Amino acid sequence: MHLRRERSRKLIETFKASLTSFACEACGVDMEAIYGPLGAGYIEAHHRIPVAQLEPGQTTRLADLAAVCANCHRILHRNGLMSVEDLAAHLRARRGWPLAAEPRPEDWQGPDKG
Template identity: 35%
Template sequence: MLAAKQELIVRELEEGTGAVIAVAIDNGGLRSGMKIWFADLDQQHGPVAEIRPRGLKAHHVNLTFGNFSGPIIRQIRQASAEDRQLAMALVASIDQAAALSLGEQALEDWTVTDGSFRMDATIRHDVRPDTDEAVSLTCREVIVPMMAAMAELIGYDMVEDDAVDDEPAFEGAIKPSVINRRERNPRNRLLCIRLHGESCAACGLEPRLRYGEIAGGIIEVHHLEPLANVAAPRPYDPATDLLPLCPSCHRAAHTRRPVPWDIEDIRCMLEEHGG
């Protein structure tokens, strides 16, 4: 029963989208489903995803907009080219086996223009759809990319603009730090890993294999072109502009400022010192 999976679904979606998620059981069909939306928007004022079992080993997922979503849709229409590109890449990362449909729109150039926008996907499993394994897979492979795309278009971002300071004079002193918007954006991390995998691009470490599931989230996102060096805002391609790095290699890359070491430089360091 999906009713018993609420905590699991919320955890998967909040980690993947970077937004606070609300859920509710929907008993409107032959089989109970669950509706999912952003907690600061009710079901009538924004995008709502629904997951429902289909057959013996499948889930059907759809995403629609509530009847009073006009303000949010207008906000989405004003999204930057960069946000639109990332949103489209997130949806495109859904496995083709999930049979994704965007109505009459093409996968490579869909847009949200009004409340009739809809996404549908059916994902099949090797186990029953009421198992943790099946629910987690549906969340990660279908619902997270859908909702993460909407979060990107709406503008759910973690931004801090503190200035960089030198090393503190005393141990334990509070030090301001710059946290780059694109580096903190969980959708970038999600898409980077979906495109490049979970292995460090420099040393090859895959934390999930070495430490188990508990360390699966420590891979970080590295910008091949430092955003501080970009003279003007520009759309970027997550496939070519981002790479996963383990925390050690990421820290090593940024020991050179303002331009970090290249990935090949890090590999040479590792070879030279037996890493």
Template identity: 40%
Template sequence: MRHGWLMVREGMYTVGLQYTRRDLYELLDVPKAEQGGDWLNGYHRHRNDYYVFCNVGMPGRTGHDYPNRWDGEKLIWHGKNRSNFEQQAIRNLVSGDYRVFVFYRDEDRAPFTFAGIGHAVPHRDSEFPVRIDWVFGSDEIAGAPVFTDEYAVGAQYTEGQRVQVLVNRYERDRNAREKCIRHHGVICCVCGFDFGERFGELGRGFIHVHHIVPVSEIGESYEVDPIKDLIPLCPNCHAMIHRRNPPLSVDELKVLM
């Protein structure tokens, strides 16, 4: 299991951390005789939960290349070849009666990253295979929140009121954030703070991701380089960088420390 981009516990799994199927067998105490099978075929029912495994941006080992992709924080997903909404497994996935643990990967033979417990938005006008959009983090499907840890200059927040945070698509690109973490790790690049070392399991994998180029300056044609444009910072250093507008550079903040 490896570090991910955000430390949120959903059941026994952590959003953003990576798991192999063997990890899941051990965590769930799956008997040897029940391993494999549907666990390897995209979606599997285990007791009263479902487990969805998908490739994003690449074909599967069977040669099928479904257009699975991230659209902001929404995962656009397609079922097995010739799947339809009359099939019992698909009906169960969209019923809301089961927890659906969604895992994805964008590299062949890599472990799967846990996306979270998915809420299904079915596209019943789709033919074969079925299309379901998975949203995460809210029971309010249409208004599922977008997680952001980038500071908005001049933002105002009122305690006790719901706040709508508007961010552009670059900031909520989950793949870019994950690639940043893979390259730079989860230790603050200014002060060296490691949440996992300090807080153990609770802090493992937690870190903010800072845009070196301010989000407000990114144009529609700009493509974020996860390694050059994003950098992991602890919340304290992240807040200090944004105490000035335009923000301090990482090197400037290091000098202040």
């Protein structure tokens, strides 16, 4: 169990190192746009397939991880493990964003921006 968790942590480090964007895959927000340097590179790794549901011996691959912000991560788990794609579609429908991965900063930055 300990070994498995260590491996998982290593995988998550590799996953984060592989990211070229730190925008949330569900809502599209990059924390750096809101928090500035304090939020730069802040993202969470979400297992699309719950670790508990993996077959014995089956390992999580990079493709099984999704990069999501802390809020979306909670919402995903709060709703019976909603898929990242379903949450992204839900948010697009609510906000009219063209693509979850392409946030328009004017939609969520405060009046003091720039």
